[in-house]
Amino acid sequence: MWWMTFxxxxxxxxxxxxxxxxxxxxxxxxxxxTDEVLEQVHxxxxxxxCHNEEGRLRETLKSVVTAIRNANRLFPDLNVNLxxxxxxxxxxxxxxxxxxxxxxxxxxxxxxxxxxxxxxxxSTADWIALVDAGTVWDPRLLRNCHPLFERAENMCVxxxxxxxxxxxxxxxxxxxxxxxxCLENKSGGPVSVHGATVFYRRKxxxxxxxxxxxxEWINDDVVIPMALRIVSPGKRIVYAQNQEGGFSxxxxxxxxxxxxxxxxxxxxxxxxxxxxxxxxxMWEWSPLxxxxxxxxxxxxxxxxxxxxxILSANIAAWEYTILTRNPLLPMMTLIVSVVLVIALTxxxxxxxxxxxxxSFLGRGRNxxxxxxxS
Numbered sequence: 001m002w003w004m005t006f007x008x009x010x011x012x013x014x015x016x017x018x019x020x021x022x023x024x025x026x027x028x029x030x031x032x033x034t035d036e037v038l039e040q041v042h043x044x045x046x047x048x049x050c051h052n053e054e055g056r057l058r059e060t061l062k063s064v065v066t067a068i069r070n071a072n073r074l075f076p077d078l079n080v081n082l083x084x085x086x087x088x089x090x091x092x093x094x095x096x097x098x099x100x101x102x103x104x105x106x107x108x109x110x111x112x113x114x115x116x117x118x119x120x121x122x123s124t125a126d127w128i129a130l131v132d133a134g135t136v137w138d139p140r141l142l143r144n145c146h147p148l149f150e151r152a153e154n155m156c157v158x159x160x161x162x163x164x165x166x167x168x169x170x171x172x173x174x175x176x177x178x179x180x181x182c183l184e185n186k187s188g189g190p191v192s193v194h195g196a197t198v199f200y201r202r203k204x205x206x207x208x209x210x211x212x213x214x215x216e217w218i219n220d221d222v223v224i225p226m227a228l229r230i231v232s233p234g235k236r237i238v239y240a241q242n243q244e245g246g247f248s249x250x251x252x253x254x255x256x257x258x259x260x261x262x263x264x265x266x267x268x269x270x271x272x273x274x275x276x277x278x279x280x281x282m283w284e285w286s287p288l289x290x291x292x293x294x295x296x297x298x299x300x301x302x303x304x305x306x307x308x309x310i311l312s313a314n315i316a317a318w319e320y321t322i323l324t325r326n327p328l329l330p331m332m333t334l335i336v337s338v339v340l341v342i343a344l345t346x347x348x349x350x351x352x353x354x355x356x357x358x359s360f361l362g363r364g365r366n367x368x369x370x371x372x373x374s
Contacts (some may be wrong), residue, residue: 002316009308016302017176020295021183027288028187037152042079043125044142044149044199049085049115050093053133057084057096059252063137065100071142076147081125085115093133113216120205126199130220132251135196140246145199148238155204155228156237158193181239184292189237191229191293195221197249200228207231215277218270222296225276229289255266264352271300272359301360303353306344310337 046064050057061082068080082102086094088110097104105122107115120128125303127149141159148157158181163174184190198221208227217223225237274295282290317333320326344350 002031002312002319005308005315006312009305009312012298012301012308013305015236015298016295016305017180020291020298021180021187024184024187024288024292027291031191034115037153038150041126041146041149042077043204044078044080044127044129045123045125046080046082046129046131047085047116047119047123048083048131048133049087049112049119050089051087051110051112051131052089053092054089054091054093054096054250056134057093060131060133060135060137061096061100061102063135063139064131066139066355067137067142071146072141075146079125080142083119083122085113085119087111093247111216113218113220117209117221120209121203123202125202128202128205130195130200131197132195134252136252137197138243138246138248141197141249144246145240148240149199149201153234154238155201155232155235155237156188156189156193156225157199158225158237158239159197159198159247159249160239160241160243161194161241162248178239178241180295182241184339185236187288187292188233188235189225190239191226191237191289192219192222192296193225193237193239194249195219196251198224200224203231204228204235209319211281218273219267223274223278226274226282226293229292230278230286232283233286233288261348261351264348265355268300268352268356269359271296272356275300275360300356301353303344303350303357306340306350310340 048057048060061084066083071078071080077372080102084097084102084104085107086104087107093102105116105119106339109118116130138159145157148154160178161174163170181190181193205224205228208224208231211227211231212223228235228237279290279293280296282293314330314333314337317330321330345354
């Protein structure tokens with residue numbers, strides 16, 4: 001019976017990776033390049049929400065200013081403004097803003113979502129860039145993204161995320177994720193992007209925020225793209241994968257230790273939040289967007305995959321023992337399985353996935369009002 005648990009694990013793996021991006025292609029009509037409409041872009045606001053980002057913010061501002069200068073050499077009429085939202089900072093983050101031409105606004109929201117809403121409501125630009133402090137832009141990023149801004153069908157441009165200090169496994173994961181997002185480009189674009197930097201057409205962003213009104217969302221880089229796909233079905237989200245061409249950003253200092261554990265659990269709670277509140281909306285308004293979003297929903301419960309494979313190996317070992325009467329194999333398999341499970345539980349992503357399953361099945365208390373900065 002080992003093959004039953006193996007098939008369950010394999011099926012969940014298939015759903016979490018390739019199945020939905022490929023199936024979604026069947027419901028998309030081809031686009032006619034001759035129908036392309038261009039809209040001139042005159043202004044861009046770069047909005048950076050911050051909470052205790054001393055040192056990290058300065059690196060971000062340096063890279064953004066460099067990218068702006070490079071873009072203005074080719075597009076001198078593009079007016080780019082920088083705004084920083086300082087939310088309940090208890091360190092010297094404000095000192096990182098000195099020496100830069102920008103607008104610094106102080107808030108006491110203690111909520112990234114509320115800071116984003118406040119910064120966006122104060123903007124009047126054609127396009128808006130939402131940027132996380134600590135993110136470093138490729139110097140060519142803004143220059144190369146500008147032509148994408150001018151295509152009227154594009155409402156969002158998301159550069160790829162380059163994990164500079166990540167291990168081999170993490171790098172392989174980001175390459176796989178980039179490939180899947182490129183598949184989703186063919187069906188109107190992904191429904192989730194990396195929040196390090198995202199460019200939005202302001203008028204479409206405002207429509208999305210109207211749909212999301214009344215709730216404090218945890219994962220802005222998921223719910224905003226989803227809302228965009230729902231309210232503007234004829235437009236596209238573009239995931240720009242070409243890192244060699246400058247369409248990339250990276251983090252100067254990734255989270256470590258307890259901060260990584262907290263962040264993973266927070267992201268898992270955010271995914272449960274949109275599953276509970278946006279899936280019914282997508283079911284009624286946009287089945288295609290729901291189909292694309294199911295990959296991310298299934299991926300939340302990815303811990304089922306290794307657990308099913310480990311269980312399958314143990315069942316197979318015991319079935320082999322019944323035939324050969326040799327107890328050595330199941331004992332060794334069990335020992336290896338225990339070691340693997342202990343190693344998995346030490347991974348923040350595995351712990352967050354396991355917690356998500358418990359929360360989903362248990363329908364525990366609502367934690368939406370506990371949204372805090374990571």
